[in-house]
Amino acid sequence: MKQFAVAGKVMTLLFTAAFLVACSSSDTKDQEAAAAAEAAAAAAAAEAQRAAAAEQAEGQMRLQEAAAAVGNVFYFEFDSSTLTAEAQRALDAHIALLQGTEKTVRLEGHTDERGTRDYNMALGERRANSVRDYMVVNGVASYRIETVSYGEEQPVAYGSGETNWVQNRRVELK
Amino acid sequence: MNRFSQVIAGFALLLAMSAAHAQLTIEITQGVDNPTPIAVVPFAWQGAGTAPEDIAGVVNSDLSRSGQFSPVDRRDMLGFPSVQKDIFYRDWRALNTEYILIGRVSIAGQMRIEYELYDVTRQTQVFSAVEEGSPNEARMLAHRVSDRVYEQLTGIPGAFATRLLYVSVTRNPTGKDYYRLTLADSDGARPIVLLESREPVMSPSWSPDGNQIAYVSFETSRPAVYRQDLRTGAREQLTNFRGLNSSPAWSPDGNSMAMVLSKGGNPDIYIMNLATKRLTQITRHYAIDTEPAWMPDGQSLLFTSDRGGRPQIYRYNLRTGNTDRVTFEGNYNARARVAQDGRNVVLVTQRSGQFHIAILDLVTERTQVLTSTALDESPSIAPNGSMVLYATKYGDRGILAAVSVDGGVKFRLPARDGDVREPAWSPYMRR
Numbered sequence: 001m002k003q004f005a006v007a008g009k010v011m012t013l014l015f016t017a018a019f020l021v022a023c024s025s026s027d028t029k030d031q032e033a034a035a036a037a038e039a040a041a042a043a044a045a046a047e048a049q050r051a052a053a054a055e056q057a058e059g060q061m062r063l064q065e066a067a068a069a070v071g072n073v074f075y076f077e078f079d080s081s082t083l084t085a086e087a088q089r090a091l092d093a094h095i096a097l098l099q100g101t102e103k104t105v106r107l108e109g110h111t112d113e114r115g116t117r118d119y120n121m122a123l124g125e126r127r128a129n130s131v132r133d134y135m136v137v138n139g140v141a142s143y144r145i146e147t148v149s150y151g152e153e154q155p156v157a158y159g160s161g162e163t164n165w166v167q168n169r170r171v172e173l174k
Numbered sequence: 175m176n177r178f179s180q181v182i183a184g185f186a187l188l189l190a191m192s193a194a195h196a197q198l199t200i201e202i203t204q205g206v207d208n209p210t211p212i213a214v215v216p217f218a219w220q221g222a223g224t225a226p227e228d229i230a231g232v233v234n235s236d237l238s239r240s241g242q243f244s245p246v247d248r249r250d251m252l253g254f255p256s257v258q259k260d261i262f263y264r265d266w267r268a269l270n271t272e273y274i275l276i277g278r279v280s281i282a283g284q285m286r287i288e289y290e291l292y293d294v295t296r297q298t299q300v301f302s303a304v305e306e307g308s309p310n311e312a313r314m315l316a317h318r319v320s321d322r323v324y325e326q327l328t329g330i331p332g333a334f335a336t337r338l339l340y341v342s343v344t345r346n347p348t349g350k351d352y353y354r355l356t357l358a359d360s361d362g363a364r365p366i367v368l369l370e371s372r373e374p375v376m377s378p379s380w381s382p383d384g385n386q387i388a389y390v391s392f393e394t395s396r397p398a399v400y401r402q403d404l405r406t407g408a409r410e411q412l413t414n415f416r417g418l419n420s421s422p423a424w425s426p427d428g429n430s431m432a433m434v435l436s437k438g439g440n441p442d443i444y445i446m447n448l449a450t451k452r453l454t455q456i457t458r459h460y461a462i463d464t465e466p467a468w469m470p471d472g473q474s475l476l477f478t479s480d481r482g483g484r485p486q487i488y489r490y491n492l493r494t495g496n497t498d499r500v501t502f503e504g505n506y507n508a509r510a511r512v513a514q515d516g517r518n519v520v521l522v523t524q525r526s527g528q529f530h531i532a533i534l535d536l537v538t539e540r541t542q543v544l545t546s547t548a549l550d551e552s553p554s555i556a557p558n559g560s561m562v563l564y565a566t567k568y569g570d571r572g573i574l575a576a577v578s579v580d581g582g583v584k585f586r587l588p589a590r591d592g593d594v595r596e597p598a599w600s601p602y603m604r605r
Contacts, residue, residue, distance in 0.1 A: 114549065115551075116485075116551050117509075117595075119478055119480075122436070125436055149418060150392070154374065158345065160570075
């Protein structure tokens with residue numbers, strides 16, 4: 001057994017020597033080829049990076065478009081701070097967009113004109129807080145979110161009646 | 175016109191315009207069934223030139239606005255007596271008036287108003303009095319005349335020589351609205367804009383001596399409580415906490431202020447010591463606790479809370495720490511204000527979907543709804559407990575209106591333009 005092992009080692013050495021001789025005979029050609037391959041690889045990597053960046057930018061743009069499509073205003077029922085399913089879906093788009101950035105947001109809570117002003121201030125805060133809480137449980141760090149309530153002080157629609165009120169019971173994401 | 179006078183003229187115009195913005199007028203919509211007829215005769219001016227102010231005119235409109243009196247039209251008067259010997263009672267009886275008020279006005283440094291009230295039927299003097307003060311305060315002196323006459327004839331001190339704070343908003347369809355905090359006489363005259371902002375201004379309230387005010391302003395893009403001295407103009411920001419900073423309410427001794435903060439995660443009532451700025455937390459509940467109002471004895475606070483599911487008025491006893499529910503009628507009772515007698519409480523109540531002003535008698539526990547319009551809010555009771563000023567909507571606009579505590583007298587105070595809201599009736603002004 002030992003003899004075979006020694007013979008094997010010798011064979012390996014011989015092979016290696018022959019390969020080295022062959023290589024040294026076409027040295028310059030191979031260097032060029034290697035450089036070309038390296039350049040190609042670098043170019044491919046750069047291309048891949050560009051493509052990835054482009055894809056990411058495109059992805060971010062898609063997220064931006066998605067967020068823009070759902071708007072930045074979320075509506076509520078009378079005297080309620082519960083997020084509607086529609087508001088949750090809309091918020092999901094904003095959360096996806098925020099997860100790719102370090103941006104901070106401001107949530108402004110509003111109510112309609114019914115009821116007293118200071119109670120509505122508290123209700124507007126509750127609405128802003130329920131949007132904040134939903135964003136936090138879905139991965140947006142709470143320090144990135146500022147909430148402010150305006151109560152009934154800043155209506156979008158000035159008139160009375162449900163058609164106006166429904167527009168005013170809202171949280172605006174800014 | 176030189177450049178300087180152009181600037182002055184422009185500035186004067188600006189001032190006049192800003193005054194006109196906030197100026198209120200008065201439309202009496204309902205008076206008592208049998209108002210007392212009274213003739214307020216133009217007071218004799220005993221100085222040079224023309225009188226700086228129509229004192230009797232101010233008194234006349236004060237008494238008329240109270241709903242308790244029906245003043246005789248000046249154009250129906252056969253003469254303008256200013257001393258007793260010139261009164262021909264027969265002429266005044268013919269006008270069916272029960273009382274006649276006459277007076278004389280002079281200025282020697284100070285303005286001096288001497289006046290007397292006569293009973294036309296008995297042909298006797300009811301009382302005579304003198305008011306003295308700065309000529310700049312002529313209207314306030316006139317309101318003091320009204321106060322005395324009102325008290326003599328109704329038994330209740332008048333509240334004409336008082337002032338109002340209110341918030342007015344000019345809508346700006348292309349951008350942010352303009353918010354103004356205005357100080358005016360109790361009849362809406364002499365408005366002064368104390369604060370103008372593109373961000374909301376809210377919850378004006380008075381110190382018990384009438385020398386200072388507190389309010390909430392969003393001028394830093396977040397709400398904060400401010401106080402301002404009306405004599406010096408000095409202004410101080412009292413709070414800057416995360417979340418709500420709202421509903422400032424001065425304690426009856428003037429040393430502390432109740433307010434609503436949500437820095438602990440949800441709205442609770444706190445009391446700030448105004449000297450040390452130290453805060454004491456009063457309520458600790460996950461529900462909304464807001465709109466604190468002091469009982470006149472300073473021993474307890476009324477506040478609004480939805481801890482029972484819907485907003486109702488509760489009372490917190492500062493000595494025992496106990497909280498009791500105060501309102502039980504209807505599913506929305508909020509923003510209480512207490513009369514000086516500690517008995518009558520005015521509040522906002524929702525009935526059949528509409529928001530009205532109601533008065534609750536803490537002794538009989540009876541509630542009476544005083545108004546019939548749909549969006550009434552922010553009741554503020556006069557220091558003599560007779561009238562309630564509140565905000566409502568008239569057409570599409572926010573206006574102020576008033577109703578007597580028995581519901582018998584009503585008037586509106588529409589502004590020329592903009593929305594007016596959140597009236598705060600001053601205490602009796604310390605003289």
